[in-house]
């Protein structure tokens with residue numbers, strides 16, 4: 667009995683030492699590492715447009731909408747990421763907004779171990795604000811609340827989604843979606859040359875190359891002190907394209923774009939319908955992915 671008790675005390679002491687050590691190191695790196703750009707709109711750029719149409723009509727949606735409406739007006743140039751499938755022709759000119767992102771001021775991708783050690787839920791927001799040293803009324807706090815709310819919204823019918831807080835959890839979601847033994851490929855949008863201004867008219871330089879994939883996952887960044895990807899996969903027909911774009915002053919973008927062929931279940935208020943002047947279900951909605959997004963497809967060899 668006495669032996670047991672002393673072992674317990676030793677283990678307890680060891681744990682306390684470990685906890686304390688971890689805690690103090692976390693505190694040390696906090697001011698250097700956790701960055702959330704102050705402006706939600708700037709930070710989430712046009713990513714919120716790409717997740718917004720999935721929000722089901724329940725109280726969560728109103729919550730998210732309330733956040734968005736205060737940050738977006740109805741003529742936001744960052745809405746310009748949508749186009750129609752008829753636009754995918756060589757020589758066609760499309761106005762597209764590609765957000766700039768300063769890598770030195772972007773949040774870091776953290777390991778799964780670290781991500782798993784930090785709670786990720788709206789209920790824990792007060793604790794998290796403390797942890798990251800943001801005040802309750804700060805724009806960063808609003809950005810975090812927005813992201814956590816969006817991550818807790820139920821997926822729409824026919825959709826699977828996850829908020830991935832690490833590369834490992836993003837890959838887990840890809841395996842769960844495509845099958846455990848499927849190899850996967852990541853597609854992105856790359857700015858090959860320049861990036862003079864975010865909104866420009868781009869011309870399609872080549873015939874778009876269609877990437878045939880039975881399923882795809884789109885991962886969009888959300889504002890948070892570390893990298894969080896909102897990843898989702900929708901049933902129904904989606905056509906994926908590699909699009910070669912030339913800007914007005916010599917900019918070159920090798921973009922990944924998708925056309926959602928069935929939009930009948932989408933939120934009628936989705937900015938895509940406003941931009942394209944169409945209604946849900948009346949035609950495919952296409953968009954390019956911003957440069958910090960990742961599209962996963964199964965690798966067919």
Ligand SMILES: *[C@@H]1O[C@H](CO)[C@@H](O)[C@H](O)[C@H]1NC(C)=O
Nearest residue numbers: 759760761762865866867914
């Ligand atoms: C794109 O071109 C159209 C017509 O050619 C023009 O009205 C529009 O202002 C241009 N947009 C940008 C962002 O330069």
